[in-house]
Amino acid sequence: MRPAHSQPAERVDRGRRRFLVGGLTATGGFLLGVPLAHLNAAAATDATGGKIGFFIEIKPDNHVVIGVAQPEIGQGVRTSMPMLVAEELDVEWSKVSISQMPLGIVKTADGFTWKYGGQGAGGSTSVSDNWEFLRGVGATARHMLKDAAARRWGVPIQSCRTEPGVVICDALNERLGYAELALDAAALPIPDEPPALKDPSEFRIIGQATRVVDARDIVTGKARYGIDAELPGMRYAVIRRCPYLDGDVESLDDSAARKVPGVLDVFRIEGPKPGEPYLILATGVAVVATSTWAALEGRKALKVTWTRGPHAQESTDAFWNQAGELLSGEGQVVRNDGDFGQALGSAKQVVSARYQVPFVNHAPMEPQNCCADIREASAHIIAPTQMPSGASRAVAAVTGLPRENIHVEMTRVGGGFGRRLTNDYVAEAAMISKKIGAPVKLQWSREDDVRHDFYRPSGLHELRAGLDGEGHITAWTHRLASAGKYYRRADVKPEEQYAAELYVDDFPANIIQNLRVEWFEVPSGVPRGSWRAPAHTANAFAVQSFVDEVAHAAGLDPLQLRLSLYGESRELPYEQHGGPTYNPFRLSRLLSHVAERIDYARPRPPGRAVGIASHFTFGGYGAHAVEVVVGGNGELSIERIVAAVDCGLVVNPLGVTAQLEGGTIDGLSTALNLEITVEKGQIQQSNFHNYRLLGLKDVPVDFETHILPWGDTPTGMGEMGLPSLAPALTNAIFNASGVRIRKLPIKDQLRKALA
Amino acid sequence: MIEFTVNNQAVSFDGEGNTPLLWVLRDHFRLTGTKFGCGIGRCGACTVHIDGKAEKACTTEVSSLAGRRVTTIEGLAPSDDRLHPVQIAWIEEDVPQCGYCQAGMIMQAAELLQVNPNPSDDDIAGHMSNLCRCGTYVRIRKAIHRASGLLQEVV
Numbered sequence: 064m065r066p067a068h069s070q071p072a073e074r075v076d077r078g079r080r081r082f083l084v085g086g087l088t089a090t091g092g093f094l095l096g097v098p099l100a101h102l103n104a105a106a107a108t109d110a111t112g113g114k115i116g117f118f119i120e121i122k123p124d125n126h127v128v129i130g131v132a133q134p135e136i137g138q139g140v141r142t143s144m145p146m147l148v149a150e151e152l153d154v155e156w157s158k159v160s161i162s163q164m165p166l167g168i169v170k171t172a173d174g175f176t177w178k179y180g181g182q183g184a185g186g187s188t189s190v191s192d193n194w195e196f197l198r199g200v201g202a203t204a205r206h207m208l209k210d211a212a213a214r215r216w217g218v219p220i221q222s223c224r225t226e227p228g229v230v231i232c233d234a235l236n237e238r239l240g241y242a243e244l245a246l247d248a249a250a251l252p253i254p255d256e257p258p259a260l261k262d263p264s265e266f267r268i269i270g271q272a273t274r275v276v277d278a279r280d281i282v283t284g285k286a287r288y289g290i291d292a293e294l295p296g297m298r299y300a301v302i303r304r305c306p307y308l309d310g311d312v313e314s315l316d317d318s319a320a321r322k323v324p325g326v327l328d329v330f331r332i333e334g335p336k337p338g339e340p341y342l343i344l345a346t347g348v349a350v351v352a353t354s355t356w357a358a359l360e361g362r363k364a365l366k367v368t369w370t371r372g373p374h375a376q377e378s379t380d381a382f383w384n385q386a387g388e389l390l391s392g393e394g395q396v397v398r399n400d401g402d403f404g405q406a407l408g409s410a411k412q413v414v415s416a417r418y419q420v421p422f423v424n425h426a427p428m429e430p431q432n433c434c435a436d437i438r439e440a441s442a443h444i445i446a447p448t449q450m451p452s453g454a455s456r457a458v459a460a461v462t463g464l465p466r467e468n469i470h471v472e473m474t475r476v477g478g479g480f481g482r483r484l485t486n487d488y489v490a491e492a493a494m495i496s497k498k499i500g501a502p503v504k505l506q507w508s509r510e511d512d513v514r515h516d517f518y519r520p521s522g523l524h525e526l527r528a529g530l531d532g533e534g535h536i537t538a539w540t541h542r543l544a545s546a547g548k549y550y551r552r553a554d555v556k557p558e559e560q561y562a563a564e565l566y567v568d569d570f571p572a573n574i575i576q577n578l579r580v581e582w583f584e585v586p587s588g589v590p591r592g593s594w595r596a597p598a599h600t601a602n603a604f605a606v607q608s609f610v611d612e613v614a615h616a617a618g619l620d621p622l623q624l625r626l627s628l629y630g631e632s633r634e635l636p637y638e639q640h641g642g643p644t645y646n647p648f649r650l651s652r653l654l655s656h657v658a659e660r661i662d663y664a665r666p667r668p669p670g671r672a673v674g675i676a677s678h679f680t681f682g683g684y685g686a687h688a689v690e691v692v693v694g695g696n697g698e699l700s701i702e703r704i705v706a707a708v709d710c711g712l713v714v715n716p717l718g719v720t721a722q723l724e725g726g727t728i729d730g731l732s733t734a735l736n737l738e739i740t741v742e743k744g745q746i747q748q749s750n751f752h753n754y755r756l757l758g759l760k761d762v763p764v765d766f767e768t769h770i771l772p773w774g775d776t777p778t779g780m781g782e783m784g785l786p787s788l789a790p791a792l793t794n795a796i797f798n799a800s801g802v803r804i805r806k807l808p809i810k811d812q813l814r815k816a817l818a
Numbered sequence: 819m820i821e822f823t824v825n826n827q828a829v830s831f832d833g834e835g836n837t838p839l840l841w842v843l844r845d846h847f848r849l850t851g852t853k854f855g856c857g858i859g860r861c862g863a864c865t866v867h868i869d870g871k872a873e874k875a876c877t878t879e880v881s882s883l884a885g886r887r888v889t890t891i892e893g894l895a896p897s898d899d900r901l902h903p904v905q906i907a908w909i910e911e912d913v914p915q916c917g918y919c920q921a922g923m924i925m926q927a928a929e930l931l932q933v934n935p936n937p938s939d940d941d942i943a944g945h946m947s948n949l950c951r952c953g954t955y956v957r958i959r960k961a962i963h964r965a966s967g968l969l970q971e972v973v
Contacts, residue, residue, distance in 0.1 A: 284851015
């Protein structure tokens with residue numbers, strides 16, 4: 064889910080701090096940020112009065128406003144990013160408020176570069192990528208305030224120090240509040256050398272349990288999401304999209320729709336041709352009206368027939384058959400260590416299993432929407448997006464406008480999970496606004512969102528291991544037949560498609576010496592994309608289930624087998640996202656912790672058991688222990704969940720806990736019930752009655768989370784809490800019932816198996 | 819013309835009577851705290867109080883509201899500087915992640931505490947049918963218990 068893979072990246076300007084300037088606000092405050100000269104025309108004339116682009120504003124009353132460049136999708140960046148700045152600026156957290164920055168890109172000779180550093184929520188990178196940079200911003204401002212005080216007092220800057228909000232000179236017994244220094248600091252140059260950053264032992268804000276900064280706005284209904292945005296004079300639009308994958312409009316009768324009160328216009332929206340890259344997902348018919356409800360009623364009154372497209376015969380059953388057939392042949396070998404064939408041939412025992420992972424829908428609670436105002440020479444977009452630069456590109460593709468004239472504002476986002484890395488709904492809104500020559504708010508219904516998505520890829524995994532008779536695994540292969548997420552990406556070569564499906568340095572690479580990894584592409588017309596922790600969700604399920612299967616087959620304990628495979632603390636190479644190395648011992652540490660907490664070794668009565676699993680995801684480490692009871696008729700009760708994460712240095716313990724709880728529940732929800740199926744080229748699910756997200760009643764009360772910090776730099780946290788839940792659960796189910804779940808979602812498989 | 823009250827203010831609506839309250843609140847009254855999630859009354863993001871009872875605004879036709887009393891998330895707090903105990907508990911337990919479902923959750927929880935000031939975990943599980951995609955349920959449960967405690971302090 065790393066932005067650089069999911070979209071052609073903006074070129075990140077590593078010297079981005081050189082853009083920083085100090086300046087004065089209209090009210091006499093101190094501003095540290097990006098000069099207006101670097102702002103595009105649309106932004107500079109924005110109603111926010113030239114405040115755009117700042118990272119730090121110190122107000123005359125000593126309040127501090129910190130700008131957040133990253134999109135907030137519920138991962139907590141509007142809290143954690145400013146904590147990094149405030150720490151080095153040295154201010155009281157209670158004096159800090161937050162302002163969302165818009166997309167910042169700057170035209171260069173050969174394209175565009177970032178103005179505020181990379182902006183995007185993907186791959187759990189906000190905290191880790193901005194760890195040095197945002198602390199540097201805070202430290203720069205603090206240096207300038209100290210410099211201002213030193214000049215006023217006529218002392219060297221080295222004799223000045225800060226306490227929250229004040230500069231102090233002990234020798235003179237003088238102190239000045241930041242606000243009193245703002246005028247002077249604003250006139251000073253930015254230091255040539257970035258000031259030294261604090262040692263972690265000096266942190267006052269980083270590491271403190273810090274609540275969501277927007278909590279009060281959220282609980283009072285004031286927080287603004289994309290769906291709450293307005294543009295003056297805007298119309299409301301919905302689209303009836305073709306229900307057949309890559310189908311088209313065959314006939315359209317809009318006479319009844321046009322008679323619906325409030326309906327203003329009806330017209331076709333052209334989708335991509337089969338096989339072409341997706342600018343939008345589907346061909347459809349747009350209905351524009353004076354309100355959302357009028358547009359929905361107009362859409363209901365449309366009479367459309369559709370051509371069934373090239374995938375009219377596609378079905379989920381056919382998909383699995385095809386995947387199974389592919390696995391009987393030879394695929395693309397993407398890793399081949401040692402001599403797998405020889406090692407397997409000489410093994411005393413061979414264990415083999417296949418695991419099935421379905422397509423799933425992102426289902427963020429806020430359905431897709433976008434406000435767009437396309438003018439002749441400029442565009443204004445307000446969108447809930449994870450990738451604002453992608454929104455800018457989408458609008459440029461639709462309108463032909465130069466990107467520097469496309470102003471993209473970000474709102475809070477009602478859930479991302481990877482869905483809003485793709486800006487198809489922004490492109491649709493731009494198409495409609497351009498066509499009607501007026502601002503528009505495009506609204507998707509829940510049915511639109513479930514039926515039209517870039518679904519998490521579906522795949523059939525085959526694992527096989529050879530053992531030497533003394534409990535050592537000597538050969539290992541992972542063969543995956545899947546519908547890859549790089550489908551229809553213009554920028555990915557066929558031979559590189561596998562890289563989004565199998566991360567070849569994942570465990571047990573570099574641990575089991577004879578190891579072979581193979582990929583097979585299963586053709587499918589289902590659109591695919593990044594879904595929280597992308598391939599890690601599928602691969603952790605397959606690999607961590609299989610480790611248990613190997614352990615049971617060889618008479619080994621699953622925990623002990625993992626601990627011996629992970630081994631001593633050491634860095635192993637990891638070239639995929641989250642590298643360049645990882646330390647499998649950190650997984651051992653987590654596993655030992657959750658095993659102890661759940662009392663792993665305690666004998667339990669028949670029908671009750673625990674299961675464990677662990678996984679390294681994009682730089683962070685996660686582990687789960689789950690205790691279940693399986694009744695005689697296959698009734699499953701999840702009695703207890705213990706989750707643990709190691710995300711390096713912890714910036715905000717409350718944020719980490721929220722992500723770990725939420726990731727675990729996401730894992731549970733998905734493992735238990737969620738799948739998207741296809742019949743006759745149509746997605747079968749449509750809303751929450753047949754795509755059943757987990758409710759509160761299904762989350763065990765006995766649920767604990769543990770954070771095990773490591774080292775002095777943070778990793779991300781958005782995705783690490785999810786992948787190991789499903790295999791821990793199915794391992795527990797096996798231990799309790801003898802039923803091995805090899806197919807997700809679990810649904811009623813236990814009842815069927817034990818009936 | 820349908821006349822009713824929203825957050826103790828008299829309002830009227832003269833559009834189509836089958837318009838769901840959700841869209842009347844959002845598009846016409848610009849009260850956007852009530853959220854659209856599913857449109858079929860399954861997720862609870864649009865939960866409001868009608869005559870004190872939690873209802874789904876997405877499946878409530880505005881024509882059914884004549885003379886009735888609607889309270890939205892914007893009107894739950896007794897005043898601007900005094901929040902409802904459920905709102906306070908939500909902040910103190912740091913419940914929200916993306917926050918989109920939370921207005922509906924809070925309205926649903928406020929109703930629960932009105933009829934059952936000291937709910938058990940089972941009572942909470944039975945009443946809180948709203949969906950949260952971020953998975954904030956663990957903290958929602960804690961916040962309802964905390965709000966229950968706050969309510970008893972007030973009494």
